[in-house]
Amino acid sequence: MPKIVPAFILLLSSLLVYASDHWPQFRGPGGDGHSDAAGLPSQWSETQNIVWKTAIHDRGWSSPVIYGKQIWLTTATKDGRQLYALCLDRDTGKIIKDLKLFDVAQPQYAHPFNTYASPTPVIEAGRVYITFGSPGTACIDTRTFKVLWERRDFECNHFRGAGSSPVLFQNLLLMHFDGSDRQYVVALDKRTGKTVWQTKRSIDFQDIEPSGKIASDGDFRKAFATPQVAQINGRWEMISFGSKAAYSYDPFTGKELWRVEERAQFSASTRPVIGFGMIFYPTGLSAGQLFAVRTGGNGLLNDSSIAWRVKRGVPNKPSILLVDDLIYMIGDTGIASCLEAKTGVQVWQQRIGGEYSASPVYADGKVWLFSEEGKTTVLKPGRAFEKLAENKLDEGFLASPAIVGKAFYLRTRTHLYRIEQR
Secondary structure, eight states: OTTHHHHHHHHHHHHHHHHHHEEOSTTTTTTSSBOOOOSOOSOOBTTBSEEEEEEOOSBOOOOOEEETTEEEEEEEOTTSSEEEEEEEETTTOOEEEEEEEEEOSSOOOOOTTSOSOOSOOEEETTEEEEEOSTTOEEEEETTTOOEEEEEOOOOOOOSSOOOOOOEEETTEEEEEEEOSSOEEEEEEETTTOOEEEEEEOOSOSSOBOTTSSBOOSGGGGOOOOOOEEEEETTEEEEEEEOSSEEEEEOTTTOOEEEEEEOTTOBOOOOOOEEETTEEEEEOOBSSOOEEEEESSOOEEOOGGGEEEEEOTTOOSSSOOEEETTEEEEEOTTSEEEEEETTTOOEEEEEEOOSOOOSOOEEETTEEEEEOTTSEEEEEOOSSSOOEEEEEEOSSOOOSOOEEETTEEEEEOSSEEEEEOOO
């Protein structure tokens, strides 16, 4: 026993250092919006607690990712013809490298609300992986800024623009391609960029819309979600949302393990959270619901696998938070809600106003919500609604935040900020 305890402490401390020093992917180290940061400022403005503010050229809703002293994000021209990756110095905010990765002669259509640089990169020691969806994916050496490999051969009509972010799992880079023409998931060898497996979604997308029409409209085939990989009951699973279904795949082979169909829903855009033997996720647009699906299933799952579902106040774009035994969510139109994770019973619901796309975070013992108008609302977690603070920056948030050390790194429509107690 004396030998086991120090080893456990060493492992725990190494995980905490990792979480504090890096924000490597969409929604942070665990992909769930949690940070172990402490000492974050709860008040800021354009003149208060701003360490630096750096203008980011063109347009992009990708979130910043951070490894050590480097911050990476993407941007693109409004017409989608030039696609860029930017590296900034975390201490100063200076742009270290501005790389034009791809020229696109004939860009696909992207909805004005979206951009051509919305997928968030994923970073690890020595490498950052950048994708813009089918227009191009690249791996960059973070020391030399050399492009190590790239792929431009994935076919997918994103229809409204790409949104799914890549994730790393062991030696694999996992990505979604859910378009109006085809829908599939793919795993690349992160070292070479070569395809390890590619799996077509199993749902027949010649489906019937809620109106009764054949689903020829690409919106009914589209999804923007980011997968989550977890070991569940001893089995590795890639939890993945397409249009009209949630899936689990074996991340090593791409084999479909199970799926839950919900054919009234489409355009799923969030990342799942897992706890209490359940997977929690919003299903997407058109009468969207929050599902709690029991883990451990196989094949096509029926209603007996759904522990509970909720319709009221469910977000379409922001992901949800699981903190202790409570779920926190912010609806697209500014309604904040708290539910019991085990039952789905509503604990409280409060309108805080604004429009929301960015996903909330849990950090420094607080829940933080970021609006498209630039407002940040700080809540005390618990069974009673309690607002602790409210802040405002000039431009709104479409990108989700990053947190490292005692600082927020917030991307607005025009700038990247480092916000820290001054």
